[in-house]
Amino acid sequence: MxxxxxxxxxxxxxxxxxxxxxxxxxxxxxxxxxxxxxxxLPVSPSFRTPRQHLETARFFHNPPLVSANALLFYRRNNVVAELIKDFKYHSCSGLAERLGGLLAIHIKASADYLSVDCVMPVPIHFTKRMKRGYNQTEILARPVAEALDVPLSADLRAVRAHATQTHKNMEERRTGVKSDLFLVRHPERYRSKHILLLDDVITTGSTIRAAADAIFRDVPEAKISALALAMTEL
Ligand SMILES: [Zn+2]
Structure with a gap:
């Protein structure tokens, strides 16, 4: 012991x-x-129809995503919001494991993820990771990758901390797209692969879109589905 x-x-x-x-x-x-x-826990009724979100602004993407979805409803101060706050800021990585396990059970029961080749958690910048000690999305992603029997990829990297509005460059201000937040290491590994991009919470969708932008920039032939533990209501 x-x-x-x-x-x-x-x-x-x-x-x-x-x-x-x-x-x-x-x-x-x-x-x-x-x-x-x-x-x-409040499971979203639309969880079984992941394509219905694709036309909404937060998941609208060119090229389009294969599917986009989240398991739980996130509302300010609801039980899901409290749990997420705990595993994000209060060193409760066990909670992230538990909720990742719940996500894995639901994913396994769905036919929509059968063609997924790997799970790619949205990374956090290393300064944030050093402070927190772990990336909660990586912990959520582990049981999901296991359930799908595919590798968990750490090749999506956060290249800079999320910029505030005042530091955004002109191109970002114009397009609203943060194209250089992420990059894919070893892009040759992901050619023609179906990547399941995983995040903890989706609100506006801007992080998922920035990550998808980076993947399509570095691996133009990739297919991407987006999945989160929780999402604010549409
Ligand atoms: Zn209980």
Whole structure:
């Protein structure tokens, strides 16, 4: 037993693990959300029809995406927003694992992702990663890649921190597209591949569009589907 595991066991005796949603005691492997609460999270009814989002402004892209979707509804202060805040800012990587597992279960049950060749999480800039210690989207992506039995790619890189409006260059101001936020390493690996681009939350869709721009720029023959754990309502 390593020191971390021992310490973990002692902590769990002194402070019992509880579900973050209902507050009842939870098992260690439930990673902060009990089984009952996990399946009562607000799943988007459109989850089974991922193509219906393609014409909406946030996913409109040229060339078009194959599909775009998100599993859960994200509303300010709803349970999903609270969980995401926890795994993003409060070092709860176990929660991201748990929710990635939920996403994996739903993806596996859907025929829309059968042609996916790899899962590519949207990266965060390394300064942010250093501060947070992990990229929550990468943790979400792991069980999804496992469920689809495809590789998890770390080749989409954030080349600079997201710029604020005042620092945007003229081209970005004109087009509203942040074309140089990301780049694909080893683009030759992805020629003609169907890439499942994964993010944690989609609001305006600008990050997904910027990532898709970079992939199409570096790998013009790629096919891209976009998927997120949660999305604000249309
Ligand atoms: Zn619960």
């Amino acid at each position: 390593g020191a971390g595991t021992l310490l973990d066991s002692i902590i769990s005796v002194v402070i019992p693990r509880r579900c973050r949603i209902c507050g009842r005691p939870a098992m260690r492997e439930e990673k902060g959300i009990c089984e009952q609460c996990l399946y009562t």
